[in-house]
Amino acid sequence: MKWKRIVVKVGTSTVCHKNGAPDLRRLEKLCRTLTDLKNMGMEIILVTSGAIGVGTNKMHLEKKPESMAKRQAAASIGQCELMRIYDRFFMDYGCLSGQILLTKGITEDAKGKQNVIATFGALLEMEAIPIVNENDSVATEEIVYGDNDTLSAVVAQFTKADVLILLSDIDGLYDKDPGIDPSAKLISIVKNTKDVLHMASDSNTTLGTGGMITKIHAAEIAGNSGIPTVLANGKDPSILYDIILNEEIPGTLFEV
Numbered sequence: 001m002k003w004k005r006i007v008v009k010v011g012t013s014t015v016c017h018k019n020g021a022p023d024l025r026r027l028e029k030l031c032r033t034l035t036d037l038k039n040m041g042m043e044i045i046l047v048t049s050g051a052i053g054v055g056t057n058k059m060h061l062e063k064k065p066e067s068m069a070k071r072q073a074a075a076s077i078g079q080c081e082l083m084r085i086y087d088r089f090f091m092d093y094g095c096l097s098g099q100i101l102l103t104k105g106i107t108e109d110a111k112g113k114q115n116v117i118a119t120f121g122a123l124l125e126m127e128a129i130p131i132v133n134e135n136d137s138v139a140t141e142e143i144v145y146g147d148n149d150t151l152s153a154v155v156a157q158f159t160k161a162d163v164l165i166l167l168s169d170i171d172g173l174y175d176k177d178p179g180i181d182p183s184a185k186l187i188s189i190v191k192n193t194k195d196v197l198h199m200a201s202d203s204n205t206t207l208g209t210g211g212m213i214t215k216i217h218a219a220e221i222a223g224n225s226g227i228p229t230v231l232a233n234g235k236d237p238s239i240l241y242d243i244i245l246n247e248e249i250p251g252t253l254f255e256v
């Protein structure tokens with residue numbers, strides 16, 4: 001087995017349709033694939049975005065609210081819905097799952113960190129899949145991760161994962177912006193994150209947060225703990241089989 005303990009992070013663009021409604025076909029496939037990988041003997045931790053997106057849609061808003069309180073309300077409404085869907089799909093395949101909502105304050109507190117690590121350990125021991133998100137409905141502006149790329153790298157560190165896989169709406173890291181320049185080439189292997197930082201730009205979409213910069217930073221955080229990161233397209237979650245089981249990785253591998 002190439003990797004045993006695997007953190008998979010899915011972004012809002014993978015979890016939601018453009019209007020924020022949950023992409024049920026994709027989520028169903030994601031849960032089936034993750035359960036299958038677990039049944040093969042791997043330990044899976046899922047970091048999921050989408051709470052604000054799903055909540056925004058449920059509140060009949062066109063884009064995520066500007067005000068902090070309303071955004072937190074959207075996260076509160078969306079997180080319930082998201083977990084209901086995950087729990088149901090995982091249960092369909094006979095897989096236990098459990099929710100872990102983290103804040104920066106908890107992860108940076110020595111005792112809090114210890115507790116979180118113990119909870120991850122207990123869930124994995126029970127062969128459950130921990131489903132992680134930032135606790136957006138209580139996180140305050142000053143102490144917030146804000147993007148789940150960074151959070152997923154911290155989770156990979158805490159759980160001593162063998163790999164961090166970031167699934168997004170782009171095939172990997174390109175040498176130029178492929179949206180602007182059609183000659184842009186996908187970079188398959190990155191040896192040093194410092195060499196590629198200049199190729200990235202940030203984004204703050206209508207529903208999600210984070211862009212290529214937060215992904216490269218996440219790869220840097222994971223890499224500092226000896227954990228490689230893979231960046232790949234999550235539109236078809238069965239790409240996880242290719243990433244994990246094949247020699248050649250579809251996407252970008254940040255080596256350590």
Ligand code: GLU
Nearest residue numbers: 049050051052147148209
């Ligand atoms: N925690 C946010 C949510 O669930 C997503 C943050 C991000 O887009 O990285 O909506």
